[in-house]
Amino acid sequence: MARIVDKKAKQKEILQAAMRVFARKGVANTKMIDVAREAGIGKGTIYEYFSSREQMLHMAFSYLLHRIKKLVVQRIDAAMDPREKIRTGVLAYLDVATMKIEDYADILMDFWAQSVRQRGSQSDFSIDLQHIYQDYRDLVVPALEEGIQQGLFRPMDPEKVASALIATCEGLLLQWLADRENFDLMAHGQAAVALFLEAFQIPANSQQNNRPTMPAESTQVDRLS
Amino acid sequence: MARIVDKKAKQKEILQAAMRVFARKGVANTKMIDVAREAGIGKGTIYEYFSSREQMLHMAFSYLLHRIKKLVVQRIDAAMDPREKIRTGVLAYLDVATMKIEDYADILMDFWAQSVRQRGSQSDFSIDLQHIYQDYRDLVVPALEEGIQQGLFRPMDPEKVASALIATCEGLLLQWLADRENFDLMAHGQAAVALFLEAFQIPANSQQNNRPTMPAESTQVDRLS
Amino acid sequence: MARIVDKKAKQKEILQAAMRVFARKGVANTKMIDVAREAGIGKGTIYEYFSSREQMLHMAFSYLLHRIKKLVVQRIDAAMDPREKIRTGVLAYLDVATMKIEDYADILMDFWAQSVRQRGSQSDFSIDLQHIYQDYRDLVVPALEEGIQQGLFRPMDPEKVASALIATCEGLLLQWLADRENFDLMAHGQAAVALFLEAFQIPANSQQNNRPTMPAESTQVDRLS
Amino acid sequence: MARIVDKKAKQKEILQAAMRVFARKGVANTKMIDVAREAGIGKGTIYEYFSSREQMLHMAFSYLLHRIKKLVVQRIDAAMDPREKIRTGVLAYLDVATMKIEDYADILMDFWAQSVRQRGSQSDFSIDLQHIYQDYRDLVVPALEEGIQQGLFRPMDPEKVASALIATCEGLLLQWLADRENFDLMAHGQAAVALFLEAFQIPANSQQNNRPTMPAESTQVDRLS
DNA sequence: TATGAATGAGTCTTCATTCAT
DNA sequence: TATGAATGAAGACTCATTCAT
Numbered sequence A, B, C, D: 001m002a003r004i005v006d007k008k009a010k011q012k013e014i015l016q017a018a019m020r021v022f023a024r025k026g027v028a029n030t031k032m033i034d035v036a037r038e039a040g041i042g043k044g045t046i047y048e049y050f051s052s053r054e055q056m057l058h059m060a061f062s063y064l065l066h067r068i069k070k071l072v073v074q075r076i077d078a079a080m081d082p083r084e085k086i087r088t089g090v091l092a093y094l095d096v097a098t099m100k101i102e103d104y105a106d107i108l109m110d111f112w113a114q115s116v117r118q119r120g121s122q123s124d125f126s127i128d129l130q131h132i133y134q135d136y137r138d139l140v141v142p143a144l145e146e147g148i149q150q151g152l153f154r155p156m157d158p159e160k161v162a163s164a165l166i167a168t169c170e171g172l173l174l175q176w177l178a179d180r181e182n183f184d185l186m187a188h189g190q191a192a193v194a195l196f197l198e199a200f201q202i203p204a205n206s207q208q209n210n211r212p213t214m215p216a217e218s219t220q221v222d223r224l225s
Numbered sequence E: 001t002a003t004g005a006a007t008g009a010g011t012c013t014t015c016a017t018t019c020a021t
Numbered sequence F: 001t002a003t004g005a006a007t008g009a010a011g012a013c014t015c016a017t018t019c020a021t
Helices: A007-025 A032-039 A043-049 A053-078 A082-098 A104-118 A129-149 A158-178 A185-200 A215-222 B002-025 B032-039 B043-049 B053-078 B082-098 B104-118 B129-149 B158-178 B185-200 B215-222 C002-025 C032-039 C043-049 C053-078 C082-098 C104-118 C129-149 C158-178 C185-200 C215-222 D007-025 D032-039 D043-049 D053-078 D082-098 D104-118 D129-149 D158-178 D185-200 D215-222
Strands: none
Touching: A007 A032, A007 A043, A007 A053, A007 A104, A032 A043, A053 A082, A053 A104, A053 A129, A082 A104, A082 A129, A082 A158, A082 A185, A104 A129, A104 A158, A104 B104, A104 B158, A129 A158, A129 B158, A158 A185, A158 B129, A158 B158, A158 B185, A185 B158, A185 B185, B002 B032, B002 B043, B002 B053, B002 B104, B032 B043, B053 B082, B053 B104, B053 B129, B082 B104, B082 B129, B082 B158, B082 B185, B104 B158, B129 B158, B158 B185, C002 C032, C002 C043, C002 C053, C002 C104, C032 C043, C053 C082, C053 C104, C053 C129, C082 C104, C082 C129, C082 C158, C082 C185, C104 C158, C104 D104, C129 C158, C129 D158, C158 C185, C158 D129, C158 D158, C158 D185, C185 D158, C185 D185, D007 D032, D007 D043, D007 D053, D007 D104, D032 D043, D053 D082, D053 D104, D053 D129, D082 D104, D082 D129, D082 D158, D082 D185, D104 D158, D129 D158, D158 D185
């Protein structure tokens, strides 16, 4: 019998090695040999676990998104209040980018560009961004609807607002990528969340007595960062 | 002087040819020979006007940004009311992406990825994204400050809010790129603007008489899309 | 002894698997892994029975030739008349190629090319084509000599004529390979045999009474296909 | 203006360099770098003249066949008598193989094998062997028909006989390839031609007076080599 | 004995850049 | 100034062979 190897585990190992290199050199500048060396294996070995560079990239991206989503979902689920869910979700998402370990944001950006470009190409590995965004929205929309239902948020189109919220997160990420040293991502994230929650707020005059909870906090948020 | 003018003009011609190719094939997939052919010149001739591919890319990106900014500034300047400036600016920015002529958004995305990727490399092509974002902010901040001053907007940190606004625009652009057919960029843009303006609004109860203009409109915006 | 027999048997099994793959994909396109899979064994196992790919190829070719020769010899031996031996030998040889089972001809062609190509190289796989042709000739020459002796064939250089006969067979095979659908190999084979037998015939005027057998047939052959 | 280069001429130069390498190492063992070095150019330069290795191979083969055919046709056309045309054509064809300069036969063999194997593959460069053989036949058939018409050859199926004749030539070539040192190709060729002409001969008894020419020669041919 | 995971030498091909004209 | 022929470094991928189990 030959060596027993956990194919899945080794694939994951290579993927993680790949992501470390991606973070250092960028996806486009990463050669197969770099990944091999980082993983401590031979060049050819990669091809035992991935059919091509492109497929490896694709799996790396999927893996990354999966990890991000898992983290964000966890934090959202832990929050009880709809406002808290929004705040927590946004900050969690941005936080992932801050995690230095694997430089998510960089890699994400690379993949994004690649996805956009591969749209319509013959490649089997183009990433389905539409579904990813829909996934994101499906995370945010319930919290918004819950807030509306509870009389915490004014009536709105939850899909559109979710899109805007997600857009803001990603846009802030971009700005942070452009200037990591000086751009305080979390502070901007908090300000943005406050802004959104402000907008969700039911106007004082039209407001009955359905805002008994957290008045202190809401006031606190009034001062936009 | 004639020589210099010629030089500049030809450079611009090449740049425009390059952008047409970028739009068709993506920045990463564009070869020097493609640009040369599109421009109707010889491959070597490009190097008479640009020192390297990287430098050409850099100039192309600058050129693109410059065009976008010019368009947006024009429209902002045409608006009188601070709220109108915000709305107009956002929509103008998004509109540029919708312009089919040169597929700006795609190219933009490509450049963005390149910039991020090549951060820290010794390359000729390190776009100063920080400055670009600062430029954007400098476009938005005055409108915000004007609004505050006029008592239209509640007090806020204009830099942070500007960042959030810009972030939202770019984030929406990303989502549109991911799904051009189904994602109605302008509708989302309008909803987002409405949301922001809502948040800027001075709470009804704390509001004196400093909102004499455009009450009708502001009400209209109340229903978030 | 049991071990040795097993070894030989397994080697033969692998060889047969290899030939099935050769027939499907061509010798040059056949990888060791293909052979292993076809044989239902592990890749490494092949190396227990053959020292290298080259050596395996060599043995496969020998095996193939051996099978062909055996079939042809059988049929020649079954014929009594020298003319019948010639006719039967040629048609038997061509028939083997027609056998769909293992696509002999294709493989043969591949091996031929390899042999020619690797002439003079240090490889394990230098097939001794000279000996193979000598073998073929040694099959034909006796029949010719017998025919001469019996006064059926005119005097000739049997070695040269045998070469020509063999050459014709292989040449026809080549043409058939080039156009299997339309080239009727057996019909061409029969025509060629008739032609040769015609040439072997002793001229009518110089002919005494030494052609008592098969006058009907010989007349029949007169009309060249 | 850039250097003026005769594209066609350079392509031919590279082709000839390639064929020299093919002759030395075999087509399959010839690397692009070998061809480049032999041609005294850079590796990349080859790709200025050929789109791929395969296409280069294809053109080399075409070139080779073209040269062979041209030579053979020349010699056939120079002969007046149908028998002379046959003899001359065969010997000319075999002669080309003997030309040491570019080791035609070797290369031919390689290409042949490759063609046979590529039949049915998706490659654009598979060689149309059927047409090549038809070309050969179209060279031989007229001579045969002329001979029949002139009453020199007995009635026959010219297409089939032509096939046999061509087959014999190629078969002899194969044998020569297998054993260049000892196999006297031209002698065998002459013997084969004599054999064929013998077979074409109209039987003495059925012969009227339509063979007045060259009785000496025909007798001479009677002794098969 | 059998295996298949691991390997890296070897190959084709691409393309930015150079430079002779 | 303009050109495009020439180049070679670089990189994805293949596959025969090895060897630990």
